[in-house]
Amino acid sequence: MMLQQPNTAPHTVELTTRPRIFAEFIHSEQEIRSAQKMRYDVFCQEYNVELPVNMVWNGNPIDVDELDDHCLHLVVREQSRNEIIGYTRVLTCDLAKRFGSYYSSHEFDISKVISRPGRFLEIGRTCIHPDHRNGATIAVLWAFLARYMQDHNYQYLFGCASVSLDDEGKTLSALTPIIKEKYMADEEYRVVPKVPFSLRKEWSKEKASFPPLLKAYTRMGARICGDACWDPDFNVADLFVLLDINNVANRYARHFLKDREAA
Numbered sequence: 001m002m003l004q005q006p007n008t009a010p011h012t013v014e015l016t017t018r019p020r021i022f023a024e025f026i027h028s029e030q031e032i033r034s035a036q037k038m039r040y041d042v043f044c045q046e047y048n049v050e051l052p053v054n055m056v057w058n059g060n061p062i063d064v065d066e067l068d069d070h071c072l073h074l075v076v077r078e079q080s081r082n083e084i085i086g087y088t089r090v091l092t093c094d095l096a097k098r099f100g101s102y103y104s105s106h107e108f109d110i111s112k113v114i115s116r117p118g119r120f121l122e123i124g125r126t127c128i129h130p131d132h133r134n135g136a137t138i139a140v141l142w143a144f145l146a147r148y149m150q151d152h153n154y155q156y157l158f159g160c161a162s163v164s165l166d167d168e169g170k171t172l173s174a175l176t177p178i179i180k181e182k183y184m185a186d187e188e189y190r191v192v193p194k195v196p197f198s199l200r201k202e203w204s205k206e207k208a209s210f211p212p213l214l215k216a217y218t219r220m221g222a223r224i225c226g227d228a229c230w231d232p233d234f235n236v237a238d239l240f241v242l243l244d245i246n247n248v249a250n251r252y253a254r255h256f257l258k259d260r261e262a263a
Contacts, residue, residue, distance in 0.1 A: 020079040021136060023086075023144035025072055032073050035087045036062035042127040047164060047234045063125070067091065070099040076140050078132070086137040088126040088145075092154070093119050104160055107229040108191040108240050116188075118155035121145075126159070126213060138216050149245050157243045161214040162236035163228065165197075172228060172237050173199045174208035179239075185223035189242055193229035197237040217241045221248045 026032060036055075040063040044051055053061040068089070076086030093114075096102050102122050104110055114120060123145070128137050149157060163172045176199055210218065218224075220243055228237035 021076055021085065021132075021140050022079060023074060023076045023140050026075050027073075031075075031084075032068070033057040033062060035073055035075055035084055036064055036068070038084055038087060038129060039063035039125055039127055042129070043234065045130070046127070047162075047236055048166060049233070049235050051233075067099065067103055067124075070095055074141070074144065076128075076132075076137050083129075085129040085132040086127070086141050088123045088141060090145075090148075091122040091124070092152075093121070096120075096122065104158065104191075104240060107160065107195070107231065107238055108193055108226070110158075110191050110240065113156075113158065113189055113191060113225065113240075113242060116156075119153055120156045120158065121149060121154045123157060123159040128212075133212065138212075142216070142220065146245065146248065155245055157222075157245070158225075159241060160229075160238040161211065161217055161224075161241050162231070162234065162238050163211055163214070165230075165235050165237055169197060169200060169237065170203045170206060171208040171211075172197065173201075173203035174206040175210060177204050179224050183218050183222075183224050185225040185242060189223065189225050191225045191240045193227050193240075195230045197228045197230040214239065214241070217243065 026035065037057060037060050040051060040061050043049070043063060051061070051063060055062050055064045070091065072090040072092070072095075074088050074090055075084045077083060078085050091099070091102060102110065102114070102120075103124050104122060126141075145157065148154075163175065165172070209215075222241045222243040225240045225242050228239050231238050
């Protein structure tokens with residue numbers, strides 16, 4: 001497996017908890033296969049779908065696609081067991097040029113976003129082990145990404161956040177008015193879904209909770225850049241989310257960004 005490496009030696013960002021957890025890039029085939037197995041297990045459970053088994057490792061199905069060989073693989077580990085408990089896949093703007101596109105461009109027209117000045121970093125396939133969804137794991141992941149963006153001069157992070165369609169779109173229909181009121185990006189950052197998902201007006205006033213990843217994005221200060229795209233493989237609606245590192249919410253910037261640590 002030929003994998004692209006970070007431009008500098010990978011560093012870790014640690015959070016003082018028990019058990020101690022930390023984030024790092026992984027490179028060996030065995031480590032990446034372990035992460036892909038967790039991806040498969042989490043996505044099947046999370047979205048209640050049977051993913052196609054296009055590769056088996058050690059007798060277990062794993063989640064693999066053509067982009068994996070072109071990305072950096074970032075994990076969060078529990079130190080006491082050296083176990084992978086969190087994961088995201090990182091595609092930098094330089095790696096995207098070599099691959100030919102961003103993953104998000106398969107679902108959205110993102111030309112308005114990527115035509116803006118500045119360096120971009122895309123994340124995807126983000127997942128947290130069900131036993132470690134206590135906030136600490138995702139915090140370590142965000143902290144590492146924020147520092148990595150600073151160290152390598154990336155201004156924008158983007159990716160897709162999914163809303164399950166197990167309820168036929170009730171949650172998405174209920175969240176959309178809130179998104180438009182509080183979290184929608186300005187027009188110059190808008191994307192266009194290639195397969196729009198139709199909302200139900202009668203559900204727009206229902207109560208609904210933000211999915212954990214989407215909630216984490218919005219709390220950080222990210223903006224949602226338009227309507228959702230239907231992903232039938234996972235039975236979800238994907239929202240394109242964009243975070244400008246200069247607009248990270250202050251309560252997170254104090255912890256994650258170096259130039260504000262003393263503020």
